[in-house]
Amino acid sequence: MGRRIALFSLAMFSVLAAVQASAAQNYHIIDKWLIGGQGSWDYLLADSEAHLLYLTHGPRVEVVDTLTGKAVGAITGFKSTHGIALDPDGKTGYISDGQGNSVAVFDRKSFAVIKTVAAGTNPDGIAYEPTTKTVWAFNGRSNDATVIDAATKQVIATIKLPGKPEFPQVDGKGHVFVNIEDKNSIVLLDAGSKTATATWPLAGCESPSGMAIDREHHRLFSVCDGKKMAVTDALSGKQIALAPIGDGPDAAGYDSKRQLAFSSNSDATLTVIDAAHGYKAVETIATQKGARTMSYDEKSDRIYLVTAQTGPKPAATVENPRARPAIVPGTFTVLVVGRK
Structure with missing residues (x-):
């Protein structure tokens, strides 16, 4: 009897874990909004209540209506x-x-x-x-x-x-x-x-950039070079895990309802980490090269990323050892990632 109960419990745990993992594996790009203009970009932020998305874009901040995907203003x-x-x-x-x-x-x-x-x-x-x-x-x-x-x-x-x-x-x-x-x-x-x-x-974490937080369970998620996400206990500072992510991350997000952490990576991927079951990567979504920053809107369960097309990368010089390719004007775009 005890053995049957144990086997049943194990089976139920496996089913629940599988359901949790499969729930994450539904993300894909559901829309693309061409914003246009010129210049580089950095962080973005979704205002869930107002249905607005703020995008830093060179010398201005674009404001986009998340219900229509249309620009409704700019802060200049x-x-x-x-x-x-x-x-x-x-x-x-x-x-x-x-x-x-x-x-x-x-x-x-x-x-x-x-x-x-x-x-x-x-x-x-x-x-x-x-x-x-x-x-x-x-x-x-x-x-x-x-x-x-x-x-x-x-x-x-x-x-x-x-x-x-x-x-x-x-x-x-x-x-x-x-x-x-x-x-x-x-x-x-x-x-x-x-x-x-x-x-x-942050052991094993090189050049931490973006950070997300799980306020309920006191966890910090720092995305790092070397394809790693460092998970830290926000109460003690102890490192809990190093999760695998894509290359060139610059931002992170967190879904408290499903306990999923996200890393947006410049190698054209978005990594989904299961923060409830061992900090494993449960999905890698193809995005677009350069889409390294993101904002997660928990109310709509949408992930917003930005990128643009670029020209050929120039040769490095002493004055500019990390030369970046020029951004093609008019190609600044929001990628909207959601569930099927």
Whole structure:
């Protein structure tokens, strides 16, 4: 009797695991939205409630209606846009302008810039922290974080970091996490005291860039060079796993309902990781070369990626050892990934 129960339990566990894995294996590109224009791109952010998608695109941020796929506006006047953060008030948003060394505050109805706040050198990743109602801009060349009070729109702190910060996440409980790209680590910051309280090494993770968070289970997902996603316990800083992903990632996402983590990779793939059963790759979706940044919209269960066509790659020089191919004007495109 006991043996039959054990075998039945094992069979049920196998069936549930198979169902979980197969549930992930339904993603594909369901639409492509040609935005056009010129210039490179960086991060994007979906506003689920407003059905809008914000796309950083060179000196501007494109605003796209996710119900129609059509551009409905643009936020302009920048030197080089990188990241977007939204205030839960539904009224204001924030954009990091790398070459402008500033953060712009914009009106989410009119898309007009209402204030420009000086930051450190080359602000990149940016996040809104809800418990302190502050905006955190991470400056890639001055190796620090600029903290802005959302009410006064004034800088209230500058926090030194041990290296080049990349993408941040917040847990909603007063903690801010950021990847440190050149030190292969994560820095934990306390939003209340506005101090860095810990540095956690990312073993086996080279040049961590994008980061996603599982707030319920306290997990951080850092995508790295070398086709790895480092999974870190957000309470202790201990590394839990190194999951396999595609090459050249720059952003990550997380689906809390299905416990799936995503990595968008420049090698024309999107990797799906099962975060509930051993951090295994359960699906690799073909996307388009260069589609290295993404935003996951949990409300609609859509993944948005951006890319463009490029010309031939130029030869490296001493002045430009990592020369990139020119972007073909008019080819900037949103890829929409969903389920069958």
